[in-house]
Amino acid sequence: MIRSTKKPLIAGLMALLFFSCTPEKEQATSSASGFYKPWESLGPLFHEVQMAGIYPDSKTFVDCVPKRPPAEILSDYLELREEEVFDLEAFVKANFDAPEVPSNTAYESESEFALHLEEHWDYLTRSSEANDAFSTLIGLPEDYVVPGGRFREIYYWDSYFTMIGLGASGRIDLVEAMVDNFAFLIDSVGFIPNGNRTYYLGRSQPPYFASMVNLLMQLTEEEKGLDYLTAVQREYDFWMEGAEKLSEDQPAINRVVRLTDGTVLNRYWDFLDFPRPESHREDVELAEHLQDAEKPVLYRNLRAGAESGWDYSTRWFEQKDDFGSIRTVDILPVDLNCLMFAMENTLANLYELAGNDIKATGYQVRAEDRKEAIQRVFWNGQVNAFTDYVWTSGELEDQVTMAGAYPLYFLTATPEQARLQAAAQEQHLLQPGGLVTTMLESGQQWDFPNGWAPLQWIGVKGLEHYGHKALADGIKNRWLSINKKVYENTGKMMEKYNVADTTLLAGGGEYPTQDGFGWTNGVVLGFLAEDVAY
Known part of the structure; x- marks a missing residue:
């Protein structure tokens, strides 16, 4: 159970309860009623606006709110566009309210660094609201923290690292409110979307909900976790949907994959297969x-x-110099499967706490089986590190990445694997700034x-878990130094x-570098809190 809500919920959200994560219903989210979906409601207008680049950031238009019913706007557009002189940009600005662009507060004094992070939580916190009939934003029952910049909504895996900082700041009430929001989404939608926007309803993100529950239990009391047992179970069922139907003839369904030896592991997936509305132009042009x-x-x-959160990286490319060769669904990610282990382990602990020994034992067995599979399937002896596994070819990737740090963070590596992984991270990934x-x-x-x-948090804490404190402290200090600089x-x-070059900021990707910033603030505060053990 989640605590009682005090504010209005979403009109029409329960319409998604029919959703089923089966292959024959992959398009269910695209036709779910009760939500504004501009790519459907606006049809050709949506496509033309996005392809014309009216807004430099494709996400801006899907966050715009129509000033009147979309059907009326579309009808007028279809008529007016036939005129000899038609100004598309003027039409859009006359018919849509653009999202507000927050002005981030800048501080000048070095001594205000920690104070700024503490005070900035209020700036990044959003109040729950009922969903506007013509907004892509999905309302939530409790307050929540957004990352900042162009990210005006809650994001799934960001929030775990934000919560670490909230806990260090003593904002336990806000940690609990955010866990409640995610439990609400699981109960209402059937899973936790990438973010609380209608254009994210085809996918989730790295499943940190069980880790959030564990964090809240550490900040409050162990019994608190029982309030979320049903939600953790439902999320696990979402990620494992179709596992019982896997066979040699059908080795992959949704987010589960069966290897030739019968081992079942997880991959990233999306129920939908058309351009991402928030990156419509970029996807269309790539294809x-x-x-x-x-x-x-x-x-x-x-x-x-x-869905992986790593959007994008050569980690997912078959040809490392070709974005178009992306093959995410062919890859079993080592980090995702460590998160699944953590979920199974959490279910075992919660069922034990609830007095259900049969289920507790069952999930402990699942966790141990997955731990063994992680050590066996993902260990790459050629590079002495954990790497992703390409299940379609039966080969390990050969690039050392920070995904390989997850087995240390979630304690699924052997001591010798951890020693070698630590050495690989130091040799291949350690730079002046982290x-x-x-x-x-x-x-x-x-x-x-x-x-x-x-990934700094995962890397540092994973090394600490296996006793590599000197390397962990060095990484932490380098990261804090560049953050402060x-x-x-x-x-x-x-x-x-x-x-790599601490005289610069950062670059690359589909949008400019964003400031704010929820998970950066959270990790810094976590590092600065000496008693943070999670």
């Missing part, structure tokens, strides 16, 4: 050289890459030379940092 039958495959892989995400420079934002706060120069915290 323009393909045959029509090939485009849905590319779109699915792009969407699955977005840990770079991958070894390859591609222009993609999840590649060299960028470092990201969540950029803050001193700009008065802001950034989404990502160039950790």
Whole structure:
């Protein structure tokens, strides 16, 4: 159970309860009633606005709110566009309210660094609201923290690292409110979407909900976790949907894959296979050289890459210099499967706490089986590190990335694997400003030379778990140093940092570097809190 809600919920949200994660219903989210979906409601107008680049950031238009019913706007557009002189940009601005662009508060004094992070939670917090009939924003019952910048809504995996900082700040009430919001989404939608926008209803993000529950239990009391047992179970069922139907003839369904030896592991997926509305132009242009039958495959892989949170990285590319070769659904990610282990382990602990020994034992067995599979399937002896597994070819990827740090964070590595993984991270990924995400420079934002706060946390804490404290402290100090340096120069915290050249900020990706920034603030505060053990 989640605590009682005090504010209005979403009109029409329960309409999604019919949703089923089966292959024959993959398009269920696209026709769910009760939500505004501009790519459907606006049809050709949506496509033309996005392709014309009326807004430099494709996400802006899907966050715009129509000033009147979309059907009326579309009807007027279809009539007016036939005129000899038609100004599309003027038409859009006359009929849609653009989202507000927040002015981030900058601080100048170095001594205000920690104070700024503490006070900035209020700036990043949004109040729950009923959903506007013509908005893509999905209302939530409790207050929540957004990342900042262009990210005006809650994001799934961001929130775990934000919560770490909230806990260090003593904002336990807000941690609980955010866990309640995610439990609400699981109960209402059937899973936790990428973010609380209608254009994210085809996919989730790295499943940190069980870790959030564990964090809340550490901040409050162990019994608190029982309030979320049903929600954790439902999320697990979502990620494992179709596992019982896997066979040699059908080795993959949704987010589960069966290997030839019978091992069942997880991958990223998206129920939909058309261009992402928030990146419509970018996806259409990437696919323009393909045959029509090939485009849905590319779109699915792009969407699955977005579900991974690493959007985008050469980690997902078959040819490392070709974005169009993205093959996310062919890959079993080591980090995702560590998160699934954590979920199974959490279910075992919660069922034991609830007095259900049979289920507790069952999930403990599942967790141990997955731990063994992680050590066996993902360990790459050629590079002495954990790497992703390409299930369609039966081969391990050979690039050392920060995904390989997850077995240390979630305690699924053997001591010897942890020792070798630590050495690989130090040799291939350690830079003056912290840990770079991958070894390859591609222009993609999840590649060299960028470092990201969540992966610094995973890397540092994973090393600490296996006793590599000196290396962990060195990484932590390098990351804190670059965070403080950029803050001193700009008065802001950034989404990502160039950790190879600490004289620069960061770059690459589909949008400019964002400031704010929820998970960066959270990780810094977690590092500064000496008693933070999670």
